[in-house]
Amino acid sequence: MNRKSMIATGAALVLLLGGAGGAYYYVDHKKSAEEAAEKAEKESLSLFSFDSNSVKGIDITNDEGYFKMSFGDGGEWSLDETDYPYDFDLNDYNLNVIAASMSRLKADHKAEVQNGDLSKYGLDSPMEIICHTADGDHTLLVGSSSVTNEFCYVMKPDDDTVYCIDSAEGEKLRVDVASLRDPYMLSINDSDIMQFSEVHNGEVRYDLSRVIDGNVLWTLNAPQTGVSIDAITVNTVLTNLVRVESKSFGGFTKDESELAKYGLDKPAYVFTVVTDEKTIKLEFADFGPDSEEVWCYNADSCEVFSITSGEAAFLSGKWSDLTVKQAMSVPFMSAASLEINVDGETHTLNIDHEKPSYVFDGTDVTAKGSEEASAEFEYLYASVSEIKHNGYRDDVPEKMGEAACTFRYTLTDGTVRELALVPIDDNNYWAYTDGVCLGMTVEKSAVTGSSGCLNFIERLTAALA
Structure with a gap:
């Protein structure tokens, strides 16, 4: 190869390598840009990131009203302010779940909103959740579920983006009064109970009081007196009672006609529990051996709910079921x-x-x-x-x-x-x-x-x- 040919070949190689380098630079730059865009998009789907343990209050506004709740030092939630017509004890577990879910909430993707119409996402009149922490407030607007129930639509204030979160997370956040209320029949500890009684169709089945002093732990006030009570049996009954959760929720009402729908306008059983702080009066509808649930009315909170017939077995009890098995036991x-x-x-x-x-x-x-x-x-x-x-x-x-x-x-x-x-x-x-x-x-x-x-x-x- 002569000198002239070598120079031409070298020039061609330079041009070829230069083009390849430029192409590589272009591809690499494009890849980096795409990765950066993907990273930015992924980060934009992270809606909140805060410590759920730092949540000291939650405000919820939904179709039923406004609920301002605070978390106390004792680990319990309290309803501080509301425009709802009835007061009730709160479901501590569900509120803790809301705080935990909000603190790490991520969206799966963003919805393509057409013409700014939010009604199809249930966000034209959304439910609002505000978690209050020491570092600031975190607000989420919760809409409806997708047609396939795969996602739930949410937004953040001052952000026009509609985010799609997993439906399971949406169920945790989209709460109503039924899920805000405490599900337990008795929102107390068994050790708080100082007296309890049951009246069936006007007849006292049993009436017992806790005795603070002496060796006797419980005493029968009615319908008999002077009977030795089996403290272990009584304590077991009370422990089981405070664990009973409602099966169905009928709402809050004072309307006799509404109570009549559940057989509670003329209750067959009245079960009363007394603590140092309050008296709880539960009225139960009559039920038979084939009943699957028994409806109850909390006369104080005006809640209507049911428990399973198996859990209502205590209503069929008698005072004699609570006595010691000995005819006369003298230590x-x-x-x-x-x-x-x-x-x-x-x-x-x-x-x-x-x-x-x-x-x-x-x-x-x-x-x-x-x-x-x-x-x-x-x-x-x-x-x-x-x-x-x-x-x-x-x-x-x-x-x-x-x-x-x-x-x-x-x-x-x-x-x-x-x-x-x-x-x-x-x-x-x-x-x-x-x-x-x-x-x-x-x-x-x-x-x-x-x-x-x-x-x-x-x-x-x-x-x-």
Whole structure:
């Protein structure tokens, strides 16, 4: 190749490389611009970014009214201001969800709005949510869902863009009174309850009060008194009650005709709960065994809602369901003596808790030095104090018959208590506690069976022989 050809070839290569470099620069620049545009678009879809824990207040304006709510130091939300005609407790969980959802809200894409018409997006009259934080307010306008229910349309103030957020996020944000109200039947803790009662068609089923002092935790005020209440059973009932959530929400009303639609114009049950701060009165419609739900009216808040029939089982309860299972339970450490009289045969147990010493029918059991005899003495006492009743009957006799068995306790403070068993038939007794029969019955086997006192009298007698 001559010199002239080499120069021409070199020039061609220079032009070729220069063109390739220019093309590369153009493509690279275009790619960078596209990436920058994509990044900017992605960032523009991030609607909010703040700490949800910093939210101290939420304002909501929707078709039902204006609701100004604040978050207290105790972790509960309160309704501070509203033009809604009824006051109600708030759903803390849903409000926390709103704060969390708003704090990290991102859109999937932007809608193409034609002619500035926002009505098709439900944004011509949107719901407004304002989250108040120490760093400022964050406002969102919430519209309707897309035709496919895949997205929810939202906007921000001073921004004409219509954003499309995931429908699940939209459901969290598009709230009404039904989702703002506390769903629980009782918006209190079970430990707050100082008294509760139920009246069925004008008849008191039970009325109990919490006792602050002494060993007794609950006392029955009506329809009976002087009955030992099973604190564990009562506390379990109350724990279950405060966990009951409404199944359906019928709204707020004071209109008798509206209440009549739910059978609440003439309620069959009235359940009342008293705390140190307030009294809650719940009225329930009548229901049958095939009912799936039972409608309730909160007379204080004017809420109409339902609970499942299974959760309404407490309305069918009786005072006797809340009593201890023992016919008369006297703690061993509270007794100074126990006199047992069965079918005319009498035995006496004397207890000195200070020494301590046990005496059975005049024989000093402790002085015998027999652990077996001392144990049998305690077993005998327990066989009487743990006599279980067999439920309650309504056909209580007008007059007390002759007792076949009596168990008379003298307590350490001098109080005397007596359980008397009067035969009903060959297998059952009426139980009279301190001379009163409330319909409690005891099976004869509770006295004569392997766990009955007659068996333990024989065992103690044998141990002392």
